[in-house]
Amino acid sequence: MAISRFSRRVLGMVGLGVALPAALLAGLGIYLTLRISDAVHAQSLRYNLYIAEQVASCFEQELLSSLEHGLRTADIAARNGEGPAAILKALDDGRAELGPPAFVPVEDLSTYDMLLVEHQPLVFGPSPDPPAGRWFAGLLLHDADGRLLGSGGWWLDSGRFLTTRLRSVFEDRLPQDARMYGGIESTRGLSVSLVGPDGRQSALSRDPGYDRTAYTEPLSGPFTGYAVRVAAISSAAVVWADRFVAFLVLFIAMIGVVLIGATFFGLRYTVRQVELAQIKSSFVSNVSHELKTPIALIRLAVETLELRRLSSPEEGEKFLRSISREAMRLNQLVDNILDFARLEAGKKVFRFASVNLLEVVADAVESFRPRLEDQQFRFEVDLPADLPPVRGDATALSQCVLNLLDNAMKYSRTRREVRVTAAARRDETGTPQAVTVSVADRGIGISPRDQKSIFEKFVRIETGLVHDVKGAGLGLSLVDQIMRAHGGRIELKSAVGEGSTFTLVLPAVRGVEAAPPEPQEQVAS
Numbered sequence: 001m002a003i004s005r006f007s008r009r010v011l012g013m014v015g016l017g018v019a020l021p022a023a024l025l026a027g028l029g030i031y032l033t034l035r036i037s038d039a040v041h042a043q044s045l046r047y048n049l050y051i052a053e054q055v056a057s058c059f060e061q062e063l064l065s066s067l068e069h070g071l072r073t074a075d076i077a078a079r080n081g082e083g084p085a086a087i088l089k090a091l092d093d094g095r096a097e098l099g100p101p102a103f104v105p106v107e108d109l110s111t112y113d114m115l116l117v118e119h120q121p122l123v124f125g126p127s128p129d130p131p132a133g134r135w136f137a138g139l140l141l142h143d144a145d146g147r148l149l150g151s152g153g154w155w156l157d158s159g160r161f162l163t164t165r166l167r168s169v170f171e172d173r174l175p176q177d178a179r180m181y182g183g184i185e186s187t188r189g190l191s192v193s194l195v196g197p198d199g200r201q202s203a204l205s206r207d208p209g210y211d212r213t214a215y216t217e218p219l220s221g222p223f224t225g226y227a228v229r230v231a232a233i234s235s236a237a238v239v240w241a242d243r244f245v246a247f248l249v250l251f252i253a254m255i256g257v258v259l260i261g262a263t264f265f266g267l268r269y270t271v272r273q274v275e276l277a278q279i280k281s282s283f284v285s286n287v288s289h290e291l292k293t294p295i296a297l298i299r300l301a302v303e304t305l306e307l308r309r310l311s312s313p314e315e316g317e318k319f320l321r322s323i324s325r326e327a328m329r330l331n332q333l334v335d336n337i338l339d340f341a342r343l344e345a346g347k348k349v350f351r352f353a354s355v356n357l358l359e360v361v362a363d364a365v366e367s368f369r370p371r372l373e374d375q376q377f378r379f380e381v382d383l384p385a386d387l388p389p390v391r392g393d394a395t396a397l398s399q400c401v402l403n404l405l406d407n408a409m410k411y412s413r414t415r416r417e418v419r420v421t422a423a424a425r426r427d428e429t430g431t432p433q434a435v436t437v438s439v440a441d442r443g444i445g446i447s448p449r450d451q452k453s454i455f456e457k458f459v460r461i462e463t464g465l466v467h468d469v470k471g472a473g474l475g476l477s478l479v480d481q482i483m484r485a486h487g488g489r490i491e492l493k494s495a496v497g498e499g500s501t502f503t504l505v506l507p508a509v510r511g512v513e514a515a516p517p518e519p520q521e522q523v524a525s
């Protein structure tokens with residue numbers, strides 16, 4: 001336990017020191033990128049609005065000057081008395097792109113609307129003849145004597161006008177420095193539309209300079225309240241910035257993840273190496289201490305017996321008991337180490353047979369009894385008259401019981417009581433499901449936090465008696481592995497200061513109450 005708690009602390013500390021700053025940096029990178037993206041967006045929109053204003057004013061000027069120029073020429077032709085054909089020619093020469101020239105004689109004028117545009121009366125109206133859907137826009141024409149002749153103008157083709165005029169606006173009129181974001185390409189984010197007084201869009205030229213996106217509806221006058229609207233839609237610069245920012249965010253996030261991952265795994269590896277080094281040294285020192293203590297006690301007892309420095313025959317027996325007890329302790333330790341090594345290498349062979357657990361437990365308990373009694377433990381054994389058989393390796397199961405007894409003895413302070421019980425767990429029908437063996441003590445207990453980790457190899461809890469009591473941290477890990485190999489498990493109930501109860505749970509053999517089968521060997525995996 002000492003080691004893994006240390007690792008966790010180191011991992012936590014280095015994690016805080018490296019992974020957290022890495023995560024903060026990645027977060028900062030993403031934040032700054034988003035701020036830059038916002039700035040680019042704002043700049044692009046500002047630019048688009050600037051372009052929009054330019055286009056709007058150019059477009060309006062273009063439309064008005066086109067009408068004015070063409071109509072003025074026609075007016076002059078009329079005043080010169082040149083007749084409708086000359087008027088039409090004048091209109092055509094003036095601004096052919098506005099649409100086909102048209103002349104409405106005075107008797108037809110009543111079907112058209114009259115508007116005042118810049119103090120000039122203008123005639124507007126839908127076309128009664130083909131080309132259908134166009135509207136007429138013209139000026140009142142008088143002859144040299146001042147008599148009204150009719151109206152000269154054009155069947156306006158607004159779509160055509162929008163596209164041809166806008167191209168020239170974009171290509172000729174916009175200042176050069178306005179193209180800094182990619183020339184005409186960047187103006188593809190603008191749309192120019194004609195909006196009626198009801199707010200409905202009547203004509204649209206999107207992506208100026210790209211005629212195919214222009215459209216217009218059949219228009220009908222009067223055109224009071226009509227407006228030209230230029231709007232900025234997402235521009236190439238913004239799209240480019242968006243893609244760049246998305247890529248940058250992804251890139252930074254990936255670097256952050258890789259950095260954090262590398263830091264984490266690097267640290268875990270380092271900590272694992274430190275752990276292994278610590279495990280090695282503490283394991284060697286724990287085991288050598290555990291080996292040395294019984295050997296020293298055996299040597300002392302043997303020397304005393306040899307020199308016959310005994311005050312009474314009982315004392316002789318006491319030394320013999322001590323030799324037997326310490327030899328058993330040695331034997332248990334060596335068994336644990338060897339079995340642990342075999343299990344780790346996958347070479348542990350279990351000899352499975354039908355086992356009467358009562359016998360196994362009773363033997364283990366009896367062999368351990370002297371050690372407990374020497375330490376003045378109150379030892380209670382409560383075994384039922386019979387138990388369903390289990391399938392298992394008797395030696396390995398006995399080793400489990402001995403390890404639990406050893407721990408119960410080691411981790412008890414003043415309340416020296418150990419109780420061993422066995423029972424069958426049955427289902428509702430009374431059929432035995434499992435056989436259990438429990439070893440309970442009233443010792444130091446184990447906190448809920450440590451109750452899982454104590455079954456890991458080499459884990460020893462830092463608190464309690466661990467400094468006074470020697471151990472290699474192998475016992476419970478071994479018991480756990482042996483139980484798993486038997487298809488069983490080990491359960492633990494414990495409260496700090498109250499004591500612990502470890503219970504071995506083994507599946508009961510169903511319907512094998514008769515002759516035990518031949519032993520079978522099985523290699524633990």
Ligand code: ADP
Nearest residue numbers: 407408411445454460461471472473474475476
């Ligand atoms: P070891 O006893 O050699 O240290 P174990 O694997 O047998 O190793 O036990 C692991 C740890 O679990 C012990 O170091 C001890 O802290 C705790 N432990 C085991 N059994 C008991 C018990 N009966 N009461 C209190 N703590 C125990």
